[in-house]
Amino acid sequence: MTTINRRRTILGAAAGIAAFSAPTIMHASDRAQEEAGARQNISSFRTLDWRDHFPSLRNGAILADTVSRAVHFWSEDGSIYRLWPSSVPISEELTRRGITEVVRKVVGPTWRPTPSMRERDPTLPAVVEPGPRNPLGTHALYLSWQYYRVHGTHDTRKIGRRSSDGCIGLYNEDIAELFALAKIGTQVRLI
Incomplete structure (x- = not known):
């Protein structure tokens, strides 16, 4: 015993x-x-200075930081600064970095998988109309890069994670706020 x-x-x-x-x-x-540089489902909320990333605030500026998984916004006159947690691309192959701009704004966007997404998963639907099953959430900012967006998501588990096929995702309430602040021509930089 x-x-x-x-x-x-x-x-x-x-x-x-x-x-x-x-x-x-x-x-x-x-x-x-x-x-x-690979973080686990967290965003690093630290304020940044726009001057480190943009030559000016012409048309406002959006900075998507794929390492800290955060989106920053500065208004053209510098009076507004916002910071939100985001989702980022799953892998480096899907991550595009550089400077682009907002070319279109859509409330209730329709989602169509890209050719490479359909190649990876042929079972994806051809189109998903606006609604709770739409991967783009309630609002989308279309960028000058084909297939790239800053958009909302109905799947809140994705925020703070490497979970997208290339886009930057925000909570629906956060993309609604960014959507109202951004305009066609707003500068966007992904780092």
Whole structure:
């Protein structure tokens, strides 16, 4: 009987040590991923200066930071600054970086999968009309890059994650606010 109790005590202690060590191990893993630029479902809410990313605020500016998973907006006169958490592309192959601009604004957008999306998943529907099943959410800002958007999402689990096929996603209430602030010609930079 004493041997069994000792074993239970030793096994219990080992389990306790493992339980306390697991978060430390996980934390070290998260830190390594963070240092490599791949973060786990979080946004790094830090304010940025537009001057580090744009030559001017002509037509306003939107900065989509794919590392911190956040979208920044500055109005043309600099009086408005907003910061929202976002989803970003799943992989580097789907991530486009550089400067573009808003060329179209749509409330209740219709979604059509891109040719590469249909190639990866032929079961995707050809079209999804506006509504709760639409991957573009309630609003979309179309960019000068074909197939790229800053848009909402009905699937709130995607925000703060690598979850898109190239677009930048926001909560529907956040894209509605950005939609109202942005205009055709607003500068957009993805970093």
